[in-house]
Amino acid sequence: MTAWPSNQPPERRVSAEQRQVWRERFGESDRAAGIEVTDDFERFNQIDDMFTRAFWDDSVRSKHTDGFFASYRMKAAPRRGEGFSLKDFALRNAAWAVSDMVSERAGAEGKREGFQSAIELTTQVADEQLDIEDPPAFSREIKEIAKMFGADLVGICEHDERWLYSARVDTRDFSEHENKLPDAITHVIVLGHSMDRELVDTYPSALAGVSTGLEYSHEAAIVIQLASYIRNLGYEAIPSMNDTGLVIPLAVKAGLGEYGRNQMVITPEYGPRLRFSKIFTSLPLIHDRPNDKGIKSYCNICTKCADQCPPKALPFGPPEDAPKNRSTIRGVKKWSADCEKCFSYWAKLKSDCAICMRVCPFNRDYVSWTDRLWRSLATSRFRKLALQWDRRFPNGKRQKPGDWWARLAGNFRSQ
Ligand code: SF4
């Protein structure tokens, strides 16, 4: 039984027939990806996203949430000492600058591109279409092109309309609008963008938020460039960041990682220290296959992220289909945070929090053999040994933001 009633209007509710079609089409790959969809499933409405609710929902909106968004402009950025100084906020806000340019350019039309609206390209789909004779080879090639543009991980999955938002919002008045992609879309290219580990180590701080802003700015440039390339080849491509649909199930379906207790996709290469973007395309590609990497099994015996979450927003028990409020998708059995508690902590901090990313034992670079040995143990039947290891020698200890600045100064003093 779900604890939150459906708030979808009847015309947007998913019918039993539609669920059956999806079960037949995606059941096998859902099982391989560890995704459990139940009979209560409904597509997520973007109006329910926490960041959107903070503008229209009086049960969420407060002086703290208004102050959170305002702090991304210097005149409203607070000064609270180490990690939250003028320089920390200045650097954080600068890191967002490219993403902001994209998201603000159509604000007058109610479109916050990359967040509440898909990014609109000036590049049109070319009339001449490349003949793709070898889709497997072309799929490998397009992944390399994505990496050339700057993506760290790339995977491909089938287009799966279950994860599209049931409606998108107009940011002028928060009215709901149709969220539809061109019929020709068949695949999604999912891109992973790794975050700077030394900055992540300083969470919670405004300085740490530089790692988030940097990757949104990188994402914006990379999806625009890759989608333009695909359109130049004569195929449809819609570049997308947080807009249009949920990226987490797509990243898992594309075989990039597994869903963790901290609500992040945990990858073998970077652990949870990534952001994801996507391109919806009509290219004839070969999709990747998710497999059991042993990560979720580790999360089953670990609660480090939940233990260290300041507002206790993360779950301690097994995955369940019991949304605590309207910001959780209905009908997916999974670990779900209480997003209201989480965002209210961000709002008081006046910056994003990712303590649950920093402390996760998978948050490593895997450059040293000890990190690789830990991962081998953690993803094997010896996972309890890895758990003991992390308890004895925990990774992800918070670094002081002042030390990050001192290291930066040391770099140029030693030159
Ligand atoms: S981001 Fe921070 S507040 Fe939110 S769940 Fe993670 S640790 Fe908790």
Ligand code: SF4
């Ligand atoms: S801290 Fe532990 S439980 Fe949380 S996501 Fe990481 S491995 Fe999973």
